[in-house]
Amino acid sequence: MKRIKHLLLAVSAAASLLSAVAPAAAQSNEQFIAIPSYRVGPYGTNGQSYYGGYVDYLNYVNLKDNGVGGVKLAWEECETEYNNAKGVECYERMKSRNPVTRGTAINPMATGISYALIDKTAEDKVPLLMIGYGRTDAVDGSVFPYAFPLVTTYQMQVSAIVKYLAGKNNGSLAGKKIVFLYHDSAYGKEPIVALQAESSIGKFKLVEIPVAHPGNEQGAQWLRIRQENPDYVIFWGWGVMNQTALKAAQKVGYARDRIIGSWWAGSEEDTVPAGDAARGYLSATWNVAGRDVPVIADIEKVVYGAGRGNMQDKNKVGSVLYNRGVSAAIATVEAVRTAQDKFGRGKVMSGEQVRWGLENLNITDARLKQLGASGLLPEIKTSCDNHEGSGKVRIQQWDGSKWVLVSDWIEGNKNLIHPLFKASAARYAKEKGFTPACMK
Amino acid sequence: MLYREAGQFKSSYIADSQIFPLRQDRIGFWTLLMVAFLAVPWLASEYWFSAILIPFLVFALAALGLNILTGYAGQLSLGSAAFMAVGAYAAYNFQLRIEGIPILATLVLAGGCAALVGVLFGLPSLRIKGFYLAVATLAAQFFVVWALTKFGWFSNDSSSGVISVPRFDLFGLAINTPVRKYLFVLAIVCVMALLAKNLVRSSTGRAWMAVRDMDVAAEVIGIPLMRTKLSAFAVSSFFCGVAGALYAFCYLGSVEPDGFSLDLSFRILFMIIIGGVGSILGAFLGSAFILLLPILLDNLLPPLAALLHLPFTNATVSHIQMMVFGALIIFFLVVEPHGLARLWQIAKEKLRLWPFPH
Numbered sequence: 001m002k003r004i005k006h007l008l009l010a011v012s013a014a015a016s017l018l019s020a021v022a023p024a025a026a027q028s029n030e031q032f033i034a035i036p037s038y039r040v041g042p043y044g045t046n047g048q049s050y051y052g053g054y055v056d057y058l059n060y061v062n063l064k065d066n067g068v069g070g071v072k073l074a075w076e077e078c079e080t081e082y083n084n085a086k087g088v089e090c091y092e093r094m095k096s097r098n099p100v101t102r103g104t105a106i107n108p109m110a111t112g113i114s115y116a117l118i119d120k121t122a123e124d125k126v127p128l129l130m131i132g133y134g135r136t137d138a139v140d141g142s143v144f145p146y147a148f149p150l151v152t153t154y155q156m157q158v159s160a161i162v163k164y165l166a167g168k169n170n171g172s173l174a175g176k177k178i179v180f181l182y183h184d185s186a187y188g189k190e191p192i193v194a195l196q197a198e199s200s201i202g203k204f205k206l207v208e209i210p211v212a213h214p215g216n217e218q219g220a221q222w223l224r225i226r227q228e229n230p231d232y233v234i235f236w237g238w239g240v241m242n243q244t245a246l247k248a249a250q251k252v253g254y255a256r257d258r259i260i261g262s263w264w265a266g267s268e269e270d271t272v273p274a275g276d277a278a279r280g281y282l283s284a285t286w287n288v289a290g291r292d293v294p295v296i297a298d299i300e301k302v303v304y305g306a307g308r309g310n311m312q313d314k315n316k317v318g319s320v321l322y323n324r325g326v327s328a329a330i331a332t333v334e335a336v337r338t339a340q341d342k343f344g345r346g347k348v349m350s351g352e353q354v355r356w357g358l359e360n361l362n363i364t365d366a367r368l369k370q371l372g373a374s375g376l377l378p379e380i381k382t383s384c385d386n387h388e389g390s391g392k393v394r395i396q397q398w399d400g401s402k403w404v405l406v407s408d409w410i411e412g413n414k415n416l417i418h419p420l421f422k423a424s425a426a427r428y429a430k431e432k433g434f435t436p437a438c439m440k
Numbered sequence: 441m442l443y444r445e446a447g448q449f450k451s452s453y454i455a456d457s458q459i460f461p462l463r464q465d466r467i468g469f470w471t472l473l474m475v476a477f478l479a480v481p482w483l484a485s486e487y488w489f490s491a492i493l494i495p496f497l498v499f500a501l502a503a504l505g506l507n508i509l510t511g512y513a514g515q516l517s518l519g520s521a522a523f524m525a526v527g528a529y530a531a532y533n534f535q536l537r538i539e540g541i542p543i544l545a546t547l548v549l550a551g552g553c554a555a556l557v558g559v560l561f562g563l564p565s566l567r568i569k570g571f572y573l574a575v576a577t578l579a580a581q582f583f584v585v586w587a588l589t590k591f592g593w594f595s596n597d598s599s600s601g602v603i604s605v606p607r608f609d610l611f612g613l614a615i616n617t618p619v620r621k622y623l624f625v626l627a628i629v630c631v632m633a634l635l636a637k638n639l640v641r642s643s644t645g646r647a648w649m650a651v652r653d654m655d656v657a658a659e660v661i662g663i664p665l666m667r668t669k670l671s672a673f674a675v676s677s678f679f680c681g682v683a684g685a686l687y688a689f690c691y692l693g694s695v696e697p698d699g700f701s702l703d704l705s706f707r708i709l710f711m712i713i714i715g716g717v718g719s720i721l722g723a724f725l726g727s728a729f730i731l732l733l734p735i736l737l738d739n740l741l742p743p744l745a746a747l748l749h750l751p752f753t754n755a756t757v758s759h760i761q762m763m764v765f766g767a768l769i770i771f772f773l774v775v776e777p778h779g780l781a782r783l784w785q786i787a788k789e790k791l792r793l794w795p796f797p798h
Contacts, residue, residue: 037754039753039754039755039758040755040758040759040762044755048755077754078738078754079738079754079755079757079758081758084692084699085495085691085692088490088491088691088692089491089492089495089735092486092487092490092491093487093491093739095486095487096485096486096487111600112696112698112699115600115602115604115694115696116692116693116694116695118604118694119604119693119694120490120693135600135602184589185589185601185696185698186600186601186602186696186698187600189589189599189600189601190599190600192599193599213698213701312753424598424599427596428604431536431596431604431606432604432606432607433606433607
């Protein structure tokens with residue numbers, strides 16, 4: 001025992017000395033993409049599908065088209081466990097591995113991490129992708145040149161949901177009552193300002209009910225909802241909170257088809273565990289589920305056919321989150337392509353060049369069709385004023401076994417929401433003490 | 441042979457009461473400081489500053505704070521993250537709302553705010569002890585996070601509750617690069633560690649330890665319980681508050697109330713348990729262990745797996761990392777239940793006899 005003890009002590013001492021380990025960095029003729037992912041921890045199941053889709057598409061581009069304009073894509077994952085401090089460590093580590101190109105873009109899929117990185121990435125000239133999450137006032141590219149809350153933001157999403165609900169009530173929600181049930185965090189609180197603006201215009205009554213993290217006990221909240229008896233519940237949940245809410249709604253007898261969730265509360269991971277309680281539940285989404293989208297089917301054939309698939313559970317190919325990962329990867333790759341069109345085809349793009357690509361992104365329906373991604377995600381056209389580029393969502397309904405689309409693309413009320421972003425971004429610039437300006 | 445006190449005579453009380461009575465210790469300590477202040481800024485990369493050294497120092501400071509309360513004064517607390525949150529948000533508000541306030545004043549004021557909150561939540565310690573007190577400090581943990589989320593004023597009405605810290609400078613020198621941030625944090629941590637060391641050697645520290653060992657006996661010999669316990673809470677929270685402010689200002693750059701969760705409190709508690717309860721050095725060792733070991737494993741495992749041709753995915757590596765980390769915690773605690781600081785002490789004692797142990 002004593003010898004083992006000494007041995008172990010010696011080994012641990014040696015290990016603590018041996019800290020200078022630097023594995024080979026990506027080669028200089030490859031486009032490097034840093035992926036701070038999470039596949040373990042409380043949100044690991046979500047991350048597995050999302051990053052599975054992301055990596056599969058990058059692999060697909062490499063296998064099918066030999067990269068972007070002949071430049072192969074290279075990437076490295078780093079486990080963040082959805083933890084801010086680990087995310088920062090990952091970012092610094094990946095940056096130190098790749099000092100030359102500094103990576104194409106970084107996509108942590110965690111609002112907290114993206115907040116922690118927003119200043120650092122701008123200083124380091126690394127584009128920060130926050131596709132459907134993150135700091136929403138980064139829509140204003142003159143204040144946040146390197147941050148891209150692409151496709152759509154929480155505020156635009158909630159505005160689109162209100163529009164959808166109004167559409168179901170002959171265009172007006174006047175006199176109705178809507179409960180906003182939300183995860184009491186940055187994620188859940190962001191839409192409130194937009195909802196309040198909508199409620200003062202649309203003249204409906206808004207009741208805000210927070211749920212403390214992690215939200216696996218919601219008896220009190222749903223009792224209150226039953227007392228209030230609202231016409232609709234708009235639901236901003238995350239992780240285990242989602243299935244709990246659906247079960248609690250069933251218990252108090254609130255109709256599920258009057259609950260409408262955000263896109264982080266609208267995946268198979270949320271509805272399947274809730275079982276029968278989820279039937280009829282509505283949610284927003286900015287990407288479509290299913291394997292019948294040509295690009296998804298092709299990924300299955302090319303990537304999984306070659307035995308390079310990233311998903312351990314292949315059944316989840318085509319799920320909402322998997323397809324979201326693919327959609328996010330499409331936006332990333334298209335940004336590189338746009339940058340190459342401007343700065344030279346077949347070259348490795350720097351962070352600054354990809355930033356230009358992201359700010360001048362124009363993914364039309366025709367382009368989506370070429371990619372085999374027709375209808376998978378909305379059209380995206382960005383500019384310095386608008387790092388969001390779309391602001392459209394669709395509404396889907398869970399039929400007990402799969403998500404069924406029940407609306408076309410709905411755009412939020414841009415004239416109402418975007419000035420809110422502008423004001424918030426301007427305040428940020430003032431706090432930080434700089435003058436906003438668009439980058440060329 | 442090399443490490444012993446033979447031949448070192450002390451001819452004054454001052455010489456006898458210095459922190460490191462042994463010349464060898466003094467030389468080692470000053471060398472360490474020289475390396476930290478002069479060599480490291482030249483040698484370390486940006487990654488080392490931003491991802492390893494700065495968080496290490498910040499958490500060492502927080503652990504130091506908790507160690508004063510739990511290790512020296514014997515009051516178990518689960519609210520360290522809350523006091524850090526108070527420090528971080530207070531510092532943010534002072535910087536934001538008072539034009540041109542120096543950063544050092546901000547840090548002291550932020551620590552002061554945390555100390556006030558600490559005293560407030562320390563009041564139950566006058567009546568309850570041990571695990572019951574831990575539960576009472578748990579209230580601080582939840583209350584502070586709730587209050588920071590609930591009242592928009594604290595975060596300057598940011599819609600998400602997230603604050604992002606403004607730029608700041610020290611005597612006109614902008615603290616904006618990783619090296620400068622590191623040196624700034626290092627200087628503050630050094631000063632505060634010195635302060636802590638001298639506090640626990642003073643009559644205040646002796647009073648804390650007397651209360652820790654037996655509060656009835658301490659009261660009998662004339663130590664005022666209320667003042668002693670509350671001063672421990674105040675000093676401890678002050679340290680945690682400053683650590684929180686540095687956490688926001690020099691490490692992450694933007695924080696949200698949820699970031700200061702119970703998880704963080706537990707991490708700090710584990711740091712002092714593994715590093716050594718009731719030891720200044722222990723706070724540093726514990727912080728290094730809890731913070732750096734996972735990163736080391738993260739860096740070590742993938743090349744190792746590649747070397748042995750093991751088909752490890754990222755997720756598997758993470759799982760293995762957690763298992764190894766857990767096993768090492770248990771191993772070190774079994775080897776030395778009094779923590780790494782005690783291990784270091786034993787090593788020093790052995791070194792004195794080396795190479796002729798009897």
